[in-house]
Amino acid sequence: MQHYFNSLADHVNGRLQGEERFLMNFGAEDSDFVRLNHAQVRQAGSVRQRIVSIDLIAGQRHAPGMVCLSGDAELDRDRLSRLVEELRGKLAFLPEDPYLLYSTDVRSTEHHAENQLLPAHEAVAQIQDAAKGLDLVGLYASGGIHSGFANSFGQRNWFSSYSFNFDFSAYHHGDKAVKADYAGFRWDPAGFAAKMSSVREQFSYLTREARTIKPGHYRVYLAPAAVWDLMSTLAWGGFGLKDHRTKQTTLIRMTEEGAKLHPTITLMENVKEGVAAAFNGAGFIKPDQTTIIERGAFKNCLASARSAKEYGVPTNGASEAETPDSLDLAAGEIPREEILSRLGTGLYVNNLHYLNYSDRPACRMTGMTRFATFWVENGSIAAPVNVMRFDETIYRVLGENLIGLTRERDFVLDSQTYFARSTSSQRVPGALVEGFHFTL
């Protein structure tokens, strides 16, 4: 695949005229998707896709274009030739772009991975065996993911990964379920069995009669998967340089009024510990770590090449969207085994659902509890809790009302598959919070 990509890049390079330059990004995957409901297959299939985008540059004018490739070298060279011609035709009608920025410092990199995946139908057979007696629903996704970057300066970057992600939930009754995820690079039957045992263990709590709590303020433990949801929402408009400079950041109270989060909050884009490619679409290599929030205070934005040029600051290799790929929330000091006793009486929230901002400048988010949420009394799980809506600002959840974060963290591989399988991840602890506001 890498050879195929390099040969296409060489071909595009050969089509350039005069002072033209090009940036080329490549994305490919060979994926198997098996969707399950009631522990039976709902839909099963495979997807083979190859996509190339080229940004053709002449001085400060440029025209980006994307095309799907067939995988056949001759056919694809022809498609790329036509794309270059089409983009060249547009260039004459486009004005100069004052914010065009791309890397001219050649830094070629390679990341290869060994394909240790189990054939998908074998993994699914194991899943169906293990799920006997369970009302299991979810998606098994696996296969190779490849991305590449090339430019006319000779830079070549390559990233390959072979991974699987089995994202599922097991339903006990109604909407009472245990949500789990088994993901990685090599299927380990023992690891999977342990995951399924843990799911069955949690079922015992769901047999108890569900409790409905009244709206109000409660002491809560947000498990790492719930913190993942909060962080994912915060990443939507919280960290990007463009959002900050146009005053649209949801953390505007930190930058304009000096508001701070709890001093235990340190948040970074930790490329070194993530599983995503370390280069961006303009050819810049991401630093190993970029600290976004340090001890509760805002420190650095994620700056794409375009925003960096617009606002006159260095880029830190962020994507155009200026969202993190490998978010890392520092661990706290609460041992996980003490969570129930430290929670005392309150709610143990495993998962949140459908978060959105209800007041962006105040960084106030609303959302729901989902799956296994429990009422805890005097340090023991008493009953599952019916779903509740919350509405809270991040300044209270991770600020004045934060009691602490757990010492242990979960490494969560993003299971999203919009357009292509995600390579994003987060490393997050759980959070013990006082006075969490439930509204409905």
Add this chain to the structure above:
Amino acid sequence: MLDKLEERFRRVAPKADFCSLRFVEEKTQTLSVRQNVVQPATSAVDIGVMITVVEGSGMGYAGTSDLSEDGLRRAADQAHQWARRTAGRTVVDFAKVPMPRPEGEYRSPVRTPWESISLAEKIEILRAESASIAVDPRIVDWEASLSQVELETLFLTADGGRAVQRFSYLIPYMSATANQGAETQTRSLGGRGLCRQGGLEVLDAIHYRNSGPRLAAEALELLTAPNCPSGQMDVILAPDQMILQIHESIGHPLELDRILGDERNYAGTSFVTMDMFGSYRYGSDLLNITYDPTRTEQFASYGFDDDGLKAERQFIIRNGILERPLGGITSQARAGVEGVANSRATSWNRPPIDRMANLNLEPGTSSLEEMIAAVERGIFMRTNVSWSIDDSRNKFQFGCEWGQLIENGKLTQVVKKPNYRGISATFWRNLKMVGRESTFEVLGTPNCGKGEPNQVIRVGHASPTCLFTQVDVFGGE
């Protein structure tokens, strides 16, 4: 191209109980001017096929961007293999699903084609709007953009079915953002809801030109406006909020695959159960909801869905009573009920699932003035900005860009950050007045997410302005 594909498909289709090919070629162009600077003019061509095979009770699919005969053969073999491997292990007996054999064509109505004016002229439209927005130093960001999509699909079945559909979409957008200190407010032209099928004539239909100054003025007005008050009161929702209300609290809960449990791990389930169809009071007598693929200018009109089922208008809720779910041929066979032609896929690389298409609230008889006059204390809300709902599609909370107090039958003070929350199962029963045709707008959304693997899809909603009573309203911090 289509003829060649058909020839290749006829040669490679395996001997199986059912086999189909779905070809998709989607060409997208996006132009944008932000802060009076022309942004990169992007173009994209997404092209590929999905082959689906049913063998016995099993079903398999394979998507590929390799359209050569070898490429199609590989995909057909892969799909056939999945069908064999899943036989006896599936949640539905695919042998019992009566797959359609479509014949026909569909084409979007286009009066002024995208290519009828030059690239420079299109950029000039956006430049003019952008320049008209920067009227005050407190306007800190602004943008005018157009996305245009040409989509061609071919659906073939091995037993001779053939449907060709050609769509043209336009997705206009414009916004103005104002800031003062730690307060920032944005007004947009209907969010991204002013999307339609058609050509550049859509710009006239939605009054795109010269909207910039109004958006800027409203963003500035919101900056200094007080927060929306809290309490239980009447609410009038404009069409660009009604579409979200319909989408989240009627559309999704009535998708049959959710009711059957397919989405329980991702998008969620539904508070609606099968026994409710035919008798459940979803809303007041004024609530009439249709699945309407025949309104050709609307975003999600089509002739056939992605399983080849012919699309026809149907009442979903009539006079407040729930009649039928939004489920395509597979879900209909599983549940043993009639549905609609709404089995749809985001592209060639994802399999079809039940999706809303055009889901509309039919006009009533009230004028906007009559609705405002009927409110003693309430809020008029416009343009969705925040949306969240539980996994059963019941407990919701939505927010709008713009609010205006209604006091003693008159619109008064502008308020910022208007939010409201409620429960789907009871909210629609408090529908008190439904606007007449003059308040009705044809809108939609380009980005509805659902499914495993994940898919975004185009959805159309049309609605009049509506009045609801006893709504729990609140504002910002």
